[in-house]
Amino acid sequence: MENRIKPPAPGRRAGVRGRLLAGAATGVMAAGLLFAVAELLSAFFGTTSSPLTAVGSTFIDFTPAWMKNFAVATFGTNDKTVLLLSMAVVAVILSAVAGVLARRRFAAGAALVLAFAVVMAACVITRAGATVPDLFPLLAGTAAGLIALRYLAQAVARRQAAAAEDDDTTAQTPAAQPDAPQPTRRAFLVRSAVVAGAAVVVGVGAGALSSARNAAAKVRQALRLPAPARAAAPLPAGVQAPVAGVGRFITPSADFYRIDTALVVPQLDPGQWKLRVHGMVENEFTMTFDELLAADLVETYVTLTCVSNVVGGNLAGNAKWLGYPLREVLDRAKPKAGADMVLSTSSDGFSASTPLPVLQDKREALLAVAMNGEPLPLEHGFPVRMVVPGLYGYVSATKWVVDLEVTTFAAKAGYWTSRGWSSHGPIKTASRVEVPRALGRVPAGTVGIGGTAWAQQRGISKVEVQLDNGAWQPAALAAEASVDTWRQWSYMWEGATSGTHNVRVRAYDADGTLQIEKQAPPEPDGSTGWHSITFTVE
Ligand SMILES: Nc1nc2c(c(=O)[nH]1)N[C@H]1C(S)=C(S)[C@@H](COP(=O)(O)O)O[C@H]1N2
Ligand SMILES: [Mo]
16 A cells, blocks of 8 residues: 555666566467467368468458558558568557556456457458358467466466565565566566466467468469460560660569558469359359360460559569460350459459450450469469459459359459559550669769550550650660560660660650550559659769
């Protein structure tokens, strides 16, 4: 009683801080065990049952468009790492609070843990394809976490009681701290070691188990691809602009930009994979992976582009794809009159709305199984994804695709369309300067300027550059592989004078239509504006 009224002595203030820290540590350790146990069990129940993945994915799904833009613009393709780190920070803070509460009253700390378990349960059960058993890992983890919290809180309380007794006897001489650790303190340390050790061991086991059980990578490695029934026309000579430093015409798969809402890359087993084709069709059917590989596959070069790409950005990539024409899939399904859209859905619930006519016209829209001569990399949609020339990825390029529903734009909307983005997403004509680098330094003399332009489905007919606000000059165009691939360009600036210079680029599509000059952000249907950079000639 007396302790509460008297202002705390300096030594005692340090004691309060120590106890708060002990409480916080208690909470963090108990939460560590909770998540480790849940993740270990979710290795058996499947990714859908992982509370960490479910919470992160739910967060991603509720991220407003402006925040998504900000994340992509600020962190690029590291946006997921940033999300995971932020989640970890929030989890540490919340569990520390629960630990501090539990130190005083166990029920209060436990209530906080339970409240968050309920929130996590809501995230788990609302994921695509989740069923009630998916709650089990979270349930078991929460039980383990609460037991650990209780076990540690008891030790903290005992230590606190002992410290209070000490305070009564040593209050006059706060400097006289006992050197030897008291037994209560040792008990707390032992219990902490038990819980923290268990969390680490179980957590490491969870990691090992989930990678061992995810056989997709191994199956992919062993997969043999059939030869195409129709191979891509060989690339013409000279698709690469003759300026060192311009990007490769074919983007190596490892360097290909990756954009998706999947916090954990879906691991699909091709042996289990099925594509369901249904909706406004005469003939609903499902297709297995073997049936897909046995069909006549087509090979084609297509440049994919993300609607979130900013002027001069690098969310575009060009690859050789092998796949089954979606035209054939739809011929077999026989869409009914009135249908105008195909909603493609991935195993993790992402969806894209593609105009039906686009999938039926002459362009090579594919259910792709290979990228650059190899099975699709897991992060690019293994075992099957869509590739549709001429449309931004968010309305066409569904990775890990498992469902095609023939429907109407009036009835259904894709993932991003229901979040403020345009329902139709034709790719806008774009061009960018890649060499010199923005703010780069180059030697005097002849300066090689070069970059890439694209207008998928239409093709690029002309590119012009402008130096230091002078007259627009035609750039040399590299060879065109097809209207569905990007096209490189170059311009040799003879006798460049030393100093700071500016270069701008603009492209024309095959109709002679000039790229839009007005600067606009990506939302809602793709950025516009002429790319301009500044560089220094030495
Ligand atoms: N399943 C799934 N497929 C998806 C997405 C996604 O979030 N989930 N994002 C789309 C978007 S916005 C783009 S730009 C392309 C990117 O494909 P890539 O990662 O292979 O470059 O995939 C599309 N397909
Ligand atoms: Mo995208």
